[in-house]
Amino acid sequence: MKRQWVVVLALVIVASVAFAAVRVSSSSAGARQTSVNKAVSGTITFDGIWTASSGQKQFQDVINAFQKLYPKVHVNYKPVGNDLPTVLATAVAGGHPPDMADIAQPGTVKQFATEGKLKPITYASSVIGKNFAPAWKKLGTFDGKLYALVFKAANKSVVWYNVPAFKTAGVSPPTTFSQLLKDAQTIKASGTPAYSIGGADGWTLTDMFENIYLRTFGAAKYDALSAHKIKWTDKSVTTALKTMAKIVGDTSNIYGGTSGALQYGFNDSVTNAFASPAKAAMVFEADFVGGVITSSTKAKPKTGFNTFTWPSITPGPDAGAVEIAGDLFVTFRDNPAIEAFVKYLATPQAAEIWARQGGFGTGNHNVPASVYPDPITKATEAPILTAKSVVFDMSDNQPPAFGSTSGQGEWGLFQQFLRNPKNISGVQKKLESAAAAAYKK
């Protein structure tokens, strides 16, 4: 009898110590992972968008650091490039998806989740909760389940400007939209077109619209329009398009005019604005403009180029809202190796590896701002963390047939709007019928 008690007592002690140990290790996982784990083994295939010229090396550094902690797990990264959605859709339809993938469109993630192709990452919920604000978890949640980790985020509420062009015109970065329009006229009078628009890429136009809509009506209404709970024929869309027409309708203030803008892609719009002497003064695009400036022009940060936050239109509670685009990491399978990798990716140490090398933003608030390599990156990435609300790129959020197909749906129709900014109601009708068709599916 007595011996039995001793055994039970011993078991209880062992169990509680073990439990405590598990708890200790799981709570420390929130911030840092340091201990080497040899128990988990396996191979993970990962299809990503980053190629040798666009971040493959940086992501491989993240993988290498993970593999140091889990020496028996091997992550096989495949740089698919921009054809990723095509490759992935085909692989999923054929029944052989990779273990993990990087998807830039929540619309696609939602589609895969609804079809039951994805595995929930509920196991990473607490790690994500420790490192990210609830808004970020919401971005990865579809149909009530957590499916995606937003590993990389890009601030889309940014405007880039040519510093010498602003100096020549004697204007300073505007904070309100009316000031922006006034500055644009001054810049035009100084002899440089104010706007450089990459209209050959439809997404540059939807991004402009989205920032205007967000700045005018706030995050809640923005999300409603995103989810097609507000129709495209709504009055709010009319208002936003009218505001947008103040920019795209000012033809003589756009480099190359309307027809030129429709032929310049995103890259052209950046190189035109940051050429010397400047061909245009401003580009409305996300934080990744910086990379194009440094790689294809001679402009230097601060003296040649700089940024300002998308000016506010209607001051209100949502004035500090930020539109982001991001890479959602999803899993098509479930095993301890994948779980370990997803949890690792949610830690600040994983994000820091890339953040230190530039061209990387994150919603991980445990990543110190000091890791960003230069002041402009710091300035464009900080708002992602401090924003009162974060919304995802609207066109990425919608069914891809409407939101992200070259020359069709939203992209194609905003190009029509750029061609003829006076026909607001016509474009609205076409947007609505295209959206309705895509959502019905």
Next chain:
Amino acid sequence: MAAPPPSREPGKLGRYLTGAVFLAPALFMLGVWMVYPAVYTIVRSFFGPTGFFGTWVGIDNYKSLFTTSTLTTAIKNNAIWVAVVPAFVTAVGLIFAVLTERVRWSVAFKTAVFLPMAISAFATGVTWRIMYQQDPGLGAINALGKTVSGIVSPAGVLPSALPSTPNLVPKNGGLVLKTPVHPGGVALLGLTGIAPTAMPGGAKQAVTPPAKPGAIVGTVWRDFKPGGGKPGVVETGELGLPRVTVELESSTGKTVQSTRSADDGSFTFSNVPPGTYNAGVGASTFAKPFGGYAWLGPNLITPSLLIAYIWIWAGFAMVVIAAGLSAMSREVLEAARTDGASEWQTFRRVTVPLLAPVLSVVFVTMIINVLKVFDIVYALAPQSAYQNANVLALAMYFTAFQGAGNFGIGSAIAVFLFLLVVPVLLLNIRRFRREV
């Protein structure tokens, strides 16, 4: 490894078996790469957008083929392609083939015309896209246009200039001060929109000359300083515009005097008879340089594509037709000439009919090629013109694989495209049989 006994003939079954064994790899390949995908595509076209099969939708996918505007545009464009390209390619090929027969450097010429065939259609698309750029500084074709128009109508010195105040209004391409001036008055012509780098050389600080009796004086200057300055007021830091042609109009609109501004922008019209006048800057100052045609814009994109495509395939047609030409018997041609037929008659009545089988091979091959056209449109047309440049194969790719991910409609487009090609294929096969 003993050889089979040579005496024993394999039986009928054995022969079939051997045949089957030899055919198996080819049949397997054919089955995996051709038959299975074709059958699957046909079946798939009756099902919904996603999944390996999705839900049965009957002929809905085919209906949307003719009701969706992007797809009807694609069908319309394919029709244009079929109507234009085969005929042009055959005609151009024929002309080149006949002409190169008679020139000395025919091999070099043929090589040059055939060269585009050696370049991938994608590379061709990218190259032509650059040549078609609207900006004459980028696109070769518009650069040529700029050179020509530069001779015919040269650009003005201040093509980008804009009036600085609403008081300066456009008139016949120039700008005129709305407020009339009288002798002894001052006319201030402020212009903006001139980049500091575009300023005419030798410009000095703008000055307003003192009013003179019997004369009209004034300044034409860059009415801008950092921050904007005061429009319509000559301020320190604002430069005069030298050598600008300033015109004085009488109240009837007739130009009575014209002069050129000095380095500080000042000008004087002396000995002006009493009356009411308007001062302004003539149209030639603002003449815009040739801005280029929008070859890649919505209206010209399909013609632009057709030209590039004909450029690629003319060489192919030429080579095939030249081969036919060299196989033709010379006696017939000489007989025709001896009988007194002119060159044109010989060509029209003898050469072309004799070449007809070759011409039809080229024509039919081109119809099939053109129906399937994809790569050049994908590479050449900017995204903003896809709507207008759309063709069936491109629409199929975008519908099935890009974004939309609608395999149902995508398959329906593929089947439709196949049905369009079938009659032409049958024609081809029948001709092969006849020739054998």
